[in-house]
Amino acid sequence: NHPGWPATLGPVRLEAGLLTLRPVKLRDGATWSRLRIRNQNQLLPWEPTGVGQWERRHQPSAWAPLHSLLKKEAKHGTMLPFVIELDGRYVGQLTVGNIQRGAVRSAWIGYWVDRDHTGRGIAQAAVALGVDHCFGPVGLHRLDATVQPDNLASRAVLKAVGFREEGLLKRYMDVNSRWRDHLLLALTVEELAGGAVDGLIRSGRALAL
Ligand code: ACO
Numbered sequence: 001n002h003p004g005w006p007a008t009l010g011p012v013r014l015e016a017g018l019l020t021l022r023p024v025k026l027r028d029g030a031t032w033s034r035l036r037i038r039n040q041n042q043l044l045p046w047e048p049t050g051v052g053q054w055e056r057r058h059q060p061s062a063w064a065p066l067h068s069l070l071k072k073e074a075k076h077g078t079m080l081p082f083v084i085e086l087d088g089r090y091v092g093q094l095t096v097g098n099i100q101r102g103a104v105r106s107a108w109i110g111y112w113v114d115r116d117h118t119g120r121g122i123a124q125a126a127v128a129l130g131v132d133h134c135f136g137p138v139g140l141h142r143l144d145a146t147v148q149p150d151n152l153a154s155r156a157v158l159k160a161v162g163f164r165e166e167g168l169l170k171r172y173m174d175v176n177s178r179w180r181d182h183l184l185l186a187l188t189v190e191e192l193a194g195g196a197v198d199g200l201i202r203s204g205r206a207l208a209l
Contacts (some may be wrong), residue, residue, distance in 0.1 A: 002005035002077030009082070009129040012197055013207040016120040017087040021094060021129050024070055024081045027121045029063030031090045035114050042115050046151055049174045073097070080138070084113065084126045094126045095142075096134060106142035107134060111157075123157045123204050128196035131161060135189045142189075146172060146182040155183070160205055161196050163187045 010020035036058040038045070050057050072081035080096040099107040109130055113122050130190035134140040145163055147154045163185040171179035193198070200206040 002074075002138075004133055004136075005074055005080055007078070007080075007133065007137065009133050010125075011209070012125040012129060012200070013120050013209050014086075014125055015207070016117070016122065019122060019125045020085045021082040021126060021133075021208050022085060022087075023074070024062065024067055024083055024093070026067050027061070027091070028067070028083060028090065029060045033058050033060040035087075035090065035092075039112070039115055042118075043112055045176050046148060046154070047112075047175060049177050070095075076102075080130070080133075082126075082130070084111070084122065086117060086122060091122060092126070094130050096130055096138075099138070099140070102108050104142075106144060107140055108144045108146065109134075110145070112160040118153070121200075121205055123198070124160045124200060127157055127161045128200050128206070130188065131192070135192065140189075143187050145185045147185065148180050149183055155185075158185050160200070160203070161187070162192055162199060164191070 006023045008020060008022045011018040030060055037055055040054045044054065070079060072079035078097070078099045080099070082094045083090050084092040084094055092111065094111040095107070096107045096109050109127060111123055111126055131143060134143055145158050146169060147158065164187065166184045166186050169182045169184050172182040173180055197206065201208055
């Protein structure tokens, strides 16, 4: 096993409930499929273009191969695929990917939250937990996030956790069937005195445990 995996992170106390992160599991297929299909309109504008129709790609049977890919990456130490739980219920996912060791020690972070639960600080708390874990047990030094300029909710999430803008990546990623510009945001360990979750508590975005 690689440092920091597998792991359960949290809880963070929000007004909405107790938020935790835990590794994806094979039994998540039915919930994953139901949430992904009902959030199609929220997710499609921001996610990498996939092969075939959304509903087909998110049938329960599509989870087993995706789950085994995520597990394989996690086993190789290149990915941390988490489910975001609120009071023990699956409400989204947070993934740390392209984990690089050596002299770089960086990764990217990405996330989505079910539309019934947005606007309650869930993504901010999930990202803060992920950040503290990556800079702590996983031993990384830098995290990148790429976001389309018009994804204002996601930009607000990253800003609340302390990510800084570093530039605009032209035609960076194939998203919703077009090459889309993305802002590059980043955070390095030196910038986070006291940790990301503590920062959310200090700014009133999360409650003390
Ligand atoms: N304009 C401006 N700000 C907005 C808007 C908007 N239209 N909508 C929400 N916000 C702000 C909120 O006010 C809040 O900021 P604040 O606390 O400073 O007021 C912030 O955005 C939302 O914070 P949370 O409540 O923690 O986020 P939430 O749990 O609602 O999840 C998320 C946000 C993940 C972006 C969700 O809307 C989602 O899943 N969207 C679709 C998928 C997606 O875009 N994922 C991110 C891709 S980019 C990446 O992964 C790096």
